[in-house]
Amino acid sequence: MIDEQTRHPLLPEQDHDELARQNFARSFKRVIFNEITPGIKDVWEYRVGPAFEAAEGRAPADRHEVRKVMMKDPQVKLWSSLRRVSQELLWDAVAENVERQADELVEKARRMEGGGTLTLDPSVEAPRYISAVDIHLMPTGYWSDTREDDVVSCALFDRGVYVYAAGQLGTLNEGYGTTIVDNFLRAEYPDFAPRRILDVGCTAGGSMLAFIDAYPDAEVHGIDIGAPVLRYGHARMKGLDRVAHFHQMNGEAMSFPDGHFDVVFSTILMHETARAALRNIFAESFRTLAPGGLMIHAEFPQYEGLDAFTQFMLDWDTYNNNEPFWGAMHDTDLEALAVSVGFDRDRVRTVYVPAGRQLQTGAKKGGGGRLALTVAQR
Numbered sequence: 001m002i003d004e005q006t007r008h009p010l011l012p013e014q015d016h017d018e019l020a021r022q023n024f025a026r027s028f029k030r031v032i033f034n035e036i037t038p039g040i041k042d043v044w045e046y047r048v049g050p051a052f053e054a055a056e057g058r059a060p061a062d063r064h065e066v067r068k069v070m071m072k073d074p075q076v077k078l079w080s081s082l083r084r085v086s087q088e089l090l091w092d093a094v095a096e097n098v099e100r101q102a103d104e105l106v107e108k109a110r111r112m113e114g115g116g117t118l119t120l121d122p123s124v125e126a127p128r129y130i131s132a133v134d135i136h137l138m139p140t141g142y143w144s145d146t147r148e149d150d151v152v153s154c155a156l157f158d159r160g161v162y163v164y165a166a167g168q169l170g171t172l173n174e175g176y177g178t179t180i181v182d183n184f185l186r187a188e189y190p191d192f193a194p195r196r197i198l199d200v201g202c203t204a205g206g207s208m209l210a211f212i213d214a215y216p217d218a219e220v221h222g223i224d225i226g227a228p229v230l231r232y233g234h235a236r237m238k239g240l241d242r243v244a245h246f247h248q249m250n251g252e253a254m255s256f257p258d259g260h261f262d263v264v265f266s267t268i269l270m271h272e273t274a275r276a277a278l279r280n281i282f283a284e285s286f287r288t289l290a291p292g293g294l295m296i297h298a299e300f301p302q303y304e305g306l307d308a309f310t311q312f313m314l315d316w317d318t319y320n321n322n323e324p325f326w327g328a329m330h331d332t333d334l335e336a337l338a339v340s341v342g343f344d345r346d347r348v349r350t351v352y353v354p355a356g357r358q359l360q361t362g363a364k365k366g367g368g369g370r371l372a373l374t375v376a377q378r
């Protein structure tokens with residue numbers, strides 16, 4: 001399955017052994033999720049949960065209490081270690097593959113011909129919430145340059161995400177964007193004709209593709225902190241014969257004028273930003289939207305309403321996968337946040353949409369194959 005990714009010119013190539021290793025990493029993950037993870041519920045229901053209740057005389061108050069006792073159980077420790085190792089293995093398998101051809105990829109990106117623009121701004125600094133850890137264990141993160149005109153981190157992302165999701169995000173990792181366009185915008189705003197669209201935290205521009213194809217008359221822009229991801233994203237877009245505009249810019253303080261966009265969206269960005277940053281990004285979304293324009297921030301659904309054990313399971317990434325803001329973001333009242341930056345209360349809502357082809361990823365995060373869109377209209 002994982003050799004079906006669309007072969008655009010920037011995509012790293014795999015020889016037989018590299019592909020076998022990546023396939024193994026993916027299969028290893030699948031075995032953990034399908035065969036081992038379900039048993040963790042039994043550990044809670046039949047061993048750790050009853051012991052907690054016997055000792056405390058009550059059910060656990062929240063996922064933190066569940067975590068503290070569960071992480072002492074040998075079976076849970078083993079499961080958690082396997083998950084961590086499988087994630088490291090996946091990045092190792094992709095990183096050695098990318099590193100072998102890194103200089104070639106840089107050269108290809110330099111020479112790629114096509115439209116659109118790339119505007120880099122070396123004065124943009126990576127905020128600490130991006131630079132302090134390699135998010136989800138991805139070596140180099142999104143922003144570090146390992147060589148001149150680097151594109152390595154985004155080649156890693158492009159291939160790594162595809163392997164991780166076993167292709168469920170689409171053959172161009174475009175699935176989050178397709179979900180917003182097909183399952184929300186086309187359904188609820190069939191006559192919408194945006195002139196300018198912005199993707200905040202665009203990385204390789206996977207989600208931008210869906211908007212470019214759905215709204216051919218619109219200008220599509222993407223911003224990101226990282227120069228390597230923007231270089232790769234722009235070159236990839238050219239290689240795919242699409243036109244888009246990439247800017248190195250912090251979503252917390254954008255240089256676009258007020259009211260510039262008809263859509264400001266993001267996909268799976270919010271859980272990677274600190275709380276204060278998220279508020280700034282919402283405030284900038286409000287400022288840069290034209291009257292009637294839509295803010296759409298897509299994420300896996302919040303924890304609210306889930307029992308403490310389910311929250312504990314979903315929260316594994318916070319503690320073990322270098323996703324320090326995962327849990328806090330999933331506790332945040334995003335509608336209240338949107339209202340606090342200026343949107344009218346009655347123009348803010350959460351829309352749950354079937355997550356396109358990305359069923360497996362969504363289900364893993366407890367979304368049951370759904371994405372939650374925080375939607376606000378200016």
Ligand SMILES: C[S@@+](CC[C@H](N)C(=O)[O-])C[C@H]1O[C@@H](n2cnc3c(N)ncnc32)[C@H](O)[C@@H]1O
Binds near residue numbers: 224250
């Ligand atoms: C999970 S990735 C987004 C994936 C992408 N939207 C997609 O659909 O493939 C998060 C991205 O957001 C970027 N990012 C994080 N904080 C940002 C900020 N304050 N401003 C701009 N980009 C940011 C990161 O550099 C990274 O490339």
